[in-house]
Amino acid sequence: MKEWARKITDEKVRERYVNEVIERFRDKIIRVERNADNQWMIEIRKEDLPEVIGYIINHPEWKETQLSTMVGADERPLRGKFSLIYWISINGASGDVFFGIKTYISEDDPKFPSVTPIHPGANWYEREVKDLLGLIPEGHPDPRRLVLPDDWPEGVYPLRKDFHYTDSPKREFTDETKYPYREPPKGTAVFPLGPYHVALDEPGHFRLYVKGEEIVDVDYRLFYQHRGIEKIGENRLTYDQVNFIAERICGICGTAHALAYAQAVEAAGGVEVPERAEYIRTVMAEIERLHSHLLNLGLACHDVGFDKGFMDAFRLREHVMWLAERLTGNRKTYGMVVIGGVRRDFLEYRRSMIEKVIRELREGFQKWADQTLSTKTFVKRCEGVGVLSYKDAKRWSSVGPWARGSGRDLDARRDHPFAAYKYLDFKVPVYKEGDVLARCLVRAEEILESIWIIEQALDEMPGGDILAEWKEIPPYQEAVGFTEAPRGEDVHYVMTGEGNRLYRWRIRASTYNNFPALPDAMRGNSVADAVLIIASMDPCYSCTERVQVVDARSGKVRVLTEKELTELSRKASRGV
Amino acid sequence: MKELFTLTVILYLLSILAVLPLRKNYRASITVGHVFTGLASISLLAFTAMSLPEALKGKAIEFTYNLGVAEIPFHVDGLSLVLCLVLGSLGLATSIYSPKYMEFYERFGRGWLYVVLYSTFVLSMVLIVTTSNFLWFVFFWEVMTFTSYLLMVWENDEEYVRKAGWKYFVTMHVASTLPLIVALALLYAKAGSIEGLNFNNLSKLHLGPIYYLLFLLGFGSKAGVVPLHFWLPDAHPAAPSNVSALLSGAMIKVAVYGLIRTTCFILGLNETFGYIVAILGTVTLTVGTLYALKQTDAKRLLAYHSVGQMGYIWLGVGAGIALMAKGGSYAAFGAIAMAAGLYHLVNHAIFKGLLFLSAGSVLYRTHTRELNVLGGLAKLMPLTALFTFIAAMSIAGEPPFNGFMSKWMIYQGTFLSGDGLLVFCGVMALFISAATLASFVKFYTTAFGGVPTRVTENAEEVPPSMLVGKGFLAALCLLFGLIPSSIIPLLLAPGKVLTGADLSGWISTKYWLVTIKAPGMPSGGETYFNPWLLVGVLGVLAGAMLVSYPNRPKKVVKVWTTGEPVKMEHYKLKAMHYYGPFEEYIHGLYHSGDVLSEWGSGVCSAVAGGYLALGKTLLRWADKVGRGITSAGRWYVENGKEVYLDEAVASPFVQLVKGLAIGLEELSLNYNLLLAVAVAVLGLILLILAGW
């Protein structure tokens, strides 16, 4: 283990932190439990939530604390209550601790005090448990629906255990069920962006309230294609199967999700991963980062009309894609990570392929960076645009390059060393400007760092097994797994269950923490830069879906012909 | 010919007399009054048409009215006829338009007084542009200013109207009337008699550069030339729209007439003066139009454009003066440049009149002139939309409308002058033409484009009489755009008279083809434009496409909101946000414009201060007289319920005093009195000079 990793994972420091919390809230804490190496679960009463969470997250010395995830679970079959866990992590150079602040909520009184007024980063989490579990955050500043569609009936909570995953409640769309967008500020017009917009690769809706071209305020809406993956994972799939579904949460950073899930289960079940597998996981994660960052930089170029940069970035990305295909059998969704290790080994010929591609990539990318940064018009478009202040980044618990461009010095690879990162040397680029250019530069530097990490990993990779045998995962163990996806920290929470199945699985993609900060970055900018700012956050792209129409009367799935499809999409989009 | 002119005057006077018995009936009084003014306008147009052949020959019609106490000499030449044409056509349009429109103002009552003021106002302008005696010129000028002021404050229950009116009143007297009076006094001292103040007598005198300055000041402030434009954007929109049309369409043109008449015909052509006028024009067109760009009040926007378009006229006239003064081969070219300015004068009168009438129509139906809340009127008021579109494209200078022809000639006059300075003025004119376009694209699309808003959804097309009034002007827009030869010869007349040059080699107008030649031009370098051929080509091309790709919407769908519903009222750019980045960029220019405007009003108030100080010294002895007049006025007002025939004649003047008093209430009593005295002194000077 490298020196820096030893320092961060110092057991004494961790103890001091945990003790401080216990000392301070001695009379409020019901139970403390260590779930895994760096994870402590602290149970408190629900009334004390804002105070305890506010204390940890705004602690003056623990820099870069953030709300990593928040899990609501229906534990009624186990304890007759619902549970909430706020996972707060301490990042940066201060240490490596996850606090799981847990509380139980009874079914009769499904209310809890909202943390959002103290820490806005909890906004989405609390709205989500309201939608999916029916737990009501009291004092939440924005209690609109988040996840469920407009026509989903009130009082049906899909994540409760009494809701079967194949259930489909009767839904009726009326005019009243339209989403309650904020009224435009006086004297502004609405500039709707999405869900169908050429420059948005994801169906999200931004409602820009504009004065001419100046964005005065922003409202948004997401979750147009909420797929209910967590529900499927809890009901239908076995531990192993979940891994592949987890990989398909995202079309870009699948391995990060698969890895986070695998690590969570490994932490919960105490599975030891062979060292060689850790190295292979690291290389795969970095290859993924390479292609994701190149994609994002290319899209940033495309969004400002600089198609030369776009095409060149994609040409470079093609090397990475080719490499991934040779290493794993596919350009994306590598399918490498499974619980306990990886599926394919790096054979010698593959190793030399990696070395060759990495070399080409380094040269090509340096040339690309020179060319792009010397294109004045490109730099002009990115400089000073979409500024996210450090304060806002912290307020919203932002992660990844989005936060690092605003001066937040956090990176899960370094702060919570997982896989083989603890054996490797690398820098975490941080820029303080907070504009689109800063984020582009963070990504550009990370590409070079990733290349360096891969080179080290290949050199230092030990021999041995690539997959640990595991027999059984003990039930009702809780743990979080975390990875640094290209867009930032991904956190998966698992609570193991019986019969080779999960009891609760909570996925938190990095965009979940980054997205709510977008309005702050967009306010005061021009409409022209809206898509650029959105792209610079690098939102998650949803996988394409096939259109199928369920005929309500016969209940049959009817497959559309091409002609019908065209006609239907025209009608639907024009609202005829 | 004289008879037709006399008929015009008589018809205007008759309109005054005819409404006096109808004071109880608002609508009838206005209708009857406007029937007479309409007839008067027709008669004026007839007079113009009849006199045309004479004017084209470079001759003038001269006659004199002997009123017993005084003789008013008249001299009607090409320049006068240009203005007569403007006054006649605008007068006719407003006369048709007004009866219905004035219903909007019924709550104020006093319909007869409106007609009296209207007729006096228009008549005074007719007389200004035809009289050939400077004393009478100034007298009518003052009558025009005074009646226009009273018309302006018609909507006197509105704070801003009274303020704007007062601003107008003070500025006009200080910056326009006063210099003219001073000039009059100086000239009278030189000429020695009233007959000596006849223009042809004055032109024989040797007059110094001070007169240029005085006339520039006097007419410049009336025309709204920067920096003395600050009153105009407040004053013109304050009036009822039909009056605004006359103010912007005609009154400020009279100032141009005055400028040309005095400085070119009386004082003589001066190159430096020409440059000054051209530069002032360029500054004015730039400042006025760029300010107009950010207005969202329909009428205020139009008023700022009046400032801007006056700049074009001044640029044309100034270039004309400078080039004509240069002499030689440039003399003829200068005449063309001046004709371009005059062409724009006529055109501006027509399309700006039409625009104000359109804004009035919108106001009439929607009770608002705020472009931010208007929308979708094209569907509800299709003809108004069409006429507005024609006017908007005319003022924006798009072929084949009239505005383009005059702007094109102004470009020719400046770009081909061979003079860097004038070329630069032309460049600015070209740039501002784009700004004008921007502004009117905004004006048209915010009011008429899109879907109706809550404010406009109940609007409907205005009554036919209003449409006819506007349609007449729209037809003129097309006529002067498509058949430039119908007017260019007349416009060339003043230049011909001034220079005595033969223009046939330099400009030719054959039916609808205009060809211009400039000094130093290489052979085969003549520029020409044939609007009919353009329309033909456009029509054939567009028509062919329309036939090949017929345009019949079978089904109309909603606009694309990228997938989420958006309320239509929120899905439109607000008028105030059009061209935001551009306006933001030139805010420095706005700032300097503000400074100029402050400077102008500063000078104005300084002069006003001095003037008031003079008045103060006269206050003491004038106090008694003033009080006498006021109390007499009050007595008349209070006891004037039953008006006998003799009083019917006096009553208007009493009402004038009353109107004045209403205006004066705005300021402190002391200031009030001071200005009352100042006005009285002015009148006194006039009377003394007139030899009464």
Added chain:
Amino acid sequence: MAVTLKYPFVKIEAPPEYRGVPHINPRLCIGCGACVNACPADALLRIDDYEKGTRKIVLDVGRCIRCARCDEACPTGAIRMTRNFEVATLDRKDHVEVVELRLHRCPNCGSYTDYTERALEKALQILPEGLFDGDEIRKRAILCRNCRRKLTVDDAVEASREVVE
């Protein structure tokens, strides 16, 4: 020196490692259903018809996520990831592969078992020699569950009777 190709006018070969569209080799498939159990995406279905005595293994490539779990799970190597990646079609039916196998019929009671004839064959084939009494196993394996249980009980009863006697 363009780096792009005139695809689809030129053919593109996927690399040997490629995980493409899965394909079931019906000759090798024994209908054990291991792939169905492994599939996370429910792209593979097992449909038994005890009336007709058939088992269908249905592969819907439209649902497949190319994780290759089936490939790993298959005992006979019947289902394999091919190197084909071009799956665009206007008819969804093109995406479906069906392998129909006969279910084994219990010679004793005549009802269909929940395993196929081929699975039985395969199981018997890979039976380690010498470890068990081959004939005994074979005798039992061909029976349905009920009959087998009955046979076992009968055998036990018989054996105990033998012991008792």
Added chain:
Amino acid sequence: MSGYERIAFSFIAVCLILFLPPLLDGVARKIKAKIQLRQGAPILQTYYDLVTFLSMEPVYPTERLAFRLAPYIAFASAVSAALVLPYGRVIPVSFTGDIFVFLYVLAMVSIAYMIAGFSLNNTYTNTGANREMMIMLSIEPVLGLAIGTLALNAHTLRIGAIPFAVTFTLSVLLAYGLLAYSVYVEGGFIPFDVAEAEQEILEGVFSEYSGYLLGIFKWALMIKRFALLWLLSSFISIPLVRNIASGALGGALILVIQLMVLFLLYTSIAVIESMNARLRIEQIIRQNAGVFVCSIAVLVLAALGW
């Protein structure tokens, strides 16, 4: 000039105006693709696109005449403007000889675009129209200065006469530069293509057009670009051969050189386009204003006779 020459050259001109612009667009696309190391679409792709558009029924978002007629007006204006330019020694339809009329008629394309864009309740089309107007506003003075300088030098404003009469001084060369810059900006090439920016505002006004209305409008814009560049190419090529070209053969020579210069211009534009990102509208305004202020010096030079 013989009647035959007139007819022949006019015919060629009409063919060029109508059918060359898509080819130029295709060439530009191919060049850009090559710079980006792509295969790129076939050179004739723009024709295919156009044919596809023109064969499709449009979907109307409004019944407004302003919206419905805008493509036809734009098309007619663009072609009319192109018709007054010299092709060889022939001007096909000379309703004017004047450069201002040419510019104003060409501006009607933009006006049609703006009126159509503003006549809808749609902030995308509004923004597109708004940007188009601002670009026009910001480039007009530069264009004016270029023309002014040429007029001072050549003493004429006639398009056909300026290249014959102009003498090449320093100021005229600079004016050519300004003219080229103005043409580039007016043509809406990257980095000045903000009015039809696809990623930002869904191609502005075009987001509501479809079918043959879109086809006609796009065609009109291509012809507008062609007209602008043909003006520039005429100004460049005629002075090159004005002393040797006479008669019908001379006309043909001029035409060939005009075409060559046009292709050269288009090629260099494609190169510049692919080397740049799109600017924001306020950056464009600032840049154009800067160019304007600097180029006043050109006029001063011209006035001094340099």
